[in-house]
Amino acid sequence: MRFLYQGKLNSVRLEDGMPKKDNSAFKRDEHEVIDPSAYHACLEQLEQFKIHELIVDELVENAYEGMVIVDADGCITKFNYEKLLGLKEADVLGRHVSDVIENTEIPRVIKTGKAELGEIQNINGHDMIVSRIPIQKNGHIIGAVGTVMFRDIKEVKYLAQKLGKLESKVNQYKSEIDRIHQAKYSFENIITSNPKMIYLIDLAKKASDSNSTILIEGESGTGKEYFAHAIHKASYRKYGPFIRINCAAIPKELIESELFGYEEGAFTGAKKSGKIGKFELANGGTLFLDEIGTLPLEMQVKLLRVLEEREVERVGGHRKIDLDIRVIAATNEHLDEMVRMRQFREDLYYRLNVIKLSLPPLRERQGDIGLLANHLLDQFYSVYQKGPDKITSGALELLRAHSWPGNVRELRNVIERAVSIAQDKVIYSKDLPEYLHGKMNESLENIDYEHVPMKLKEIVAKAETEAILDAIRKCDGNKSVAAQLLGIHRTALYKKMTKYGLEIVD
Numbered sequence: 001m002r003f004l005y006q007g008k009l010n011s012v013r014l015e016d017g018m019p020k021k022d023n024s025a026f027k028r029d030e031h032e033v034i035d036p037s038a039y040h041a042c043l044e045q046l047e048q049f050k051i052h053e054l055i056v057d058e059l060v061e062n063a064y065e066g067m068v069i070v071d072a073d074g075c076i077t078k079f080n081y082e083k084l085l086g087l088k089e090a091d092v093l094g095r096h097v098s099d100v101i102e103n104t105e106i107p108r109v110i111k112t113g114k115a116e117l118g119e120i121q122n123i124n125g126h127d128m129i130v131s132r133i134p135i136q137k138n139g140h141i142i143g144a145v146g147t148v149m150f151r152d153i154k155e156v157k158y159l160a161q162k163l164g165k166l167e168s169k170v171n172q173y174k175s176e177i178d179r180i181h182q183a184k185y186s187f188e189n190i191i192t193s194n195p196k197m198i199y200l201i202d203l204a205k206k207a208s209d210s211n212s213t214i215l216i217e218g219e220s221g222t223g224k225e226y227f228a229h230a231i232h233k234a235s236y237r238k239y240g241p242f243i244r245i246n247c248a249a250i251p252k253e254l255i256e257s258e259l260f261g262y263e264e265g266a267f268t269g270a271k272k273s274g275k276i277g278k279f280e281l282a283n284g285g286t287l288f289l290d291e292i293g294t295l296p297l298e299m300q301v302k303l304l305r306v307l308e309e310r311e312v313e314r315v316g317g318h319r320k321i322d323l324d325i326r327v328i329a330a331t332n333e334h335l336d337e338m339v340r341m342r343q344f345r346e347d348l349y350y351r352l353n354v355i356k357l358s359l360p361p362l363r364e365r366q367g368d369i370g371l372l373a374n375h376l377l378d379q380f381y382s383v384y385q386k387g388p389d390k391i392t393s394g395a396l397e398l399l400r401a402h403s404w405p406g407n408v409r410e411l412r413n414v415i416e417r418a419v420s421i422a423q424d425k426v427i428y429s430k431d432l433p434e435y436l437h438g439k440m441n442e443s444l445e446n447i448d449y450e451h452v453p454m455k456l457k458e459i460v461a462k463a464e465t466e467a468i469l470d471a472i473r474k475c476d477g478n479k480s481v482a483a484q485l486l487g488i489h490r491t492a493l494y495k496k497m498t499k500y501g502l503e504i505v506d
Contacts, residue, residue, distance in 0.1 A: 240285025370487020
């Protein structure tokens, strides 16, 4: 004996205690044996049907404030409005939905076949938010589902207000993150009259328009970070993030995860949510790798691969993340020498050294010392709104005589110290650190010229005259620029020119 499965689960009839339905589902042939595979297939599909029915019941009961399912004629086949209307499903099954739910538009949805989402419907004196969705099979409407999403429109207004507050908070955090990851300096912040520096600024401006990797070399404090900021700010990526990372400040074992990020469970102590790396953070913008020469050799290999392939893979991950970034690297070491000593990979060096900017130290920019000192003094005065706003020529001479191993950063510290301890509106040589004085006990402005041999006066006059004439020649007669080059104010320059009988023509 065998049962033949007809293919419609709702017409299944099983004997021996099984659920009974239409007995046309299986036909008994007395001359044949039972086919076990068909029998078990029927049982499996019946079980699936029961599961689906439980899911639908669960949705009707809990997913919405209210739900109704109707057939093609608009008659109710499933109902859960008891909390809203006080009606039980058994009392309304088979009735037309219009007779049970006031102001319903489900019949219209059945007729048009178009869903209506988030509509307002007045039920029992309350404006409720409802949705009506047609049910289709083989291109024909066989029914519809109506759901109450919110039982009172006030709930929607409350959620809208809450969402608005959350959106405002998110925008606030986003603005703060954008502010943190923005470039601070532009090329206007690089103060110089040095021909080599002017050339490098012009080269950097041209490089800003490209996407090429840039390598900036220079001693500590020469302004490498200023150039990196300025290049980003002058590029088409200026609205993207500017991410800075000091390779020397990160422990060796953390460099890879900091640069590339990691997935959940990548290593002991990893955050459950994982972590985004600096390369990903810089997407659409610029990544500034400072002190690149300190990278371990094994990390140099991985960095080279990322630069070549323009994609990154998080630690412990398997998904490739495409990168759209501009890389600027900086170092206070000579990478070419490190390559010869096998301390830096040659292939990575050439990959970074597409456009190279070698910044000169401050000792090779003597003409900039006065400019920078006065510029820094103006900066501090604008911040504190008090203190000195001038530097004497004697103090400037001391500054120019120093070799500045710490470069502009050291000069900034010296000026800040002088501003802090100066007693007058002018910075004298006595306000400068002792190590700048060397064997000099007093600055030129503290000398009593009335009791000094004439020879010394003549020497000073000759030196100042030559310096003034040389500055004016270099500036093509522009007295204002010449005064800046000399590190004095324009009025002071005119006084000295009058004193030494130099012609003043403007």
